[in-house]
Amino acid sequence: MITGANRGLGLETVRRLIEAGHTVYAGMRDTESGAEARALGAHVVRLDVGAQASIDAALDEIPELDVLVNNAGILGTSFGVDDLDASAIGSVLDTNVVGIVRVTQAALPKLRRSDLPVIVNVASGVGWPRWLTTEGRDEYPVPSIPYAASKAAVIALTVQYAKNLPSFRVNASDPGYTATEFNGHSGHQTVTEGTDATVALATIRPDGPTGEFHDRTGRIDY
Incomplete structure (x- = not known):
């Protein structure tokens, strides 16, 4: 099951996993936006990561589950300090972090x-402090506090879930700066490149890593 699967990285993850032979349930808030996912062969289910009843109903439609990809996320409305308040950061954390916990x-x-059992949490290099402070990195110029804080939390909760679920493979992926509607198609990577890490972690072997953060080149060292 993939959340936020109606467009962008989520939809491309749907396409690639179906192409690889998997049965995919594409979760999205508005199932009317799921025409492309349906055309690919996905089972479209209504799933709002902010509403527990919606999550429970979506899971009731799935007879068995091997892989959960927590992809749904929002950028938010605050892009600096002057427009930041508790509501602005709260809404981003509720979707990007608490939403993952609700679904998981x-x-x-x-x-x-x-x-x-496999869990992949789609994080971001924007949640990686070393990259936020390294000139020349794509993440360095990003001023947004809520989005960066939420993705840092996603990486941390991934590590903690992995420690608590030793029989699972639980990892976080960094799509990188990918051209999607999310960023006005300003990224320099294709959606296929942006889903390389997520797809690799979703199809991981039983002896594969857990509690790690990966981009399309492999593990991102702490």
Whole structure:
């Protein structure tokens, strides 16, 4: 199951995993926007990561679950300090961080029945302090506080979930600066390049890593 699967990185992840032979449930808030996912062969389910009832209903439609890709996220409305307030950061954290917890906790019973349960949390290099402070990196000029803080939290919660679920493979992916509607198509990577890490982690072997942060070149060292 992939959240936020109606467009951009989520939709491309749907396409690639179906192409690889997987049965994919494409979660999205508005199922009317799921025409492309349906055309690819996905089972479209209504799933709003901010609403527990919606999450529970979506999971009721899925008979078994091996892989959860927590892709849904928002950029938010605050892009500096002067426009930042508690509401602006709260809405981003609720979707990007608390939303992952809502979906993951609800999915755990089905994942625990899998022979190889896998969770991939789509994070970002913008949540990586070393890259935020390295001139020349794509992340360096980003001023937004809520989005960066939320993605840093996603990386941390990924590590903690991995420690608590040793039989799972739980990892975070960094899509990199990818051209999508999310950034006005300003990124220099294609959506295929932007989903390389997510797809690799979603199709991981039983002896693969867990509790790690990867981009399309492999592990990002702490």
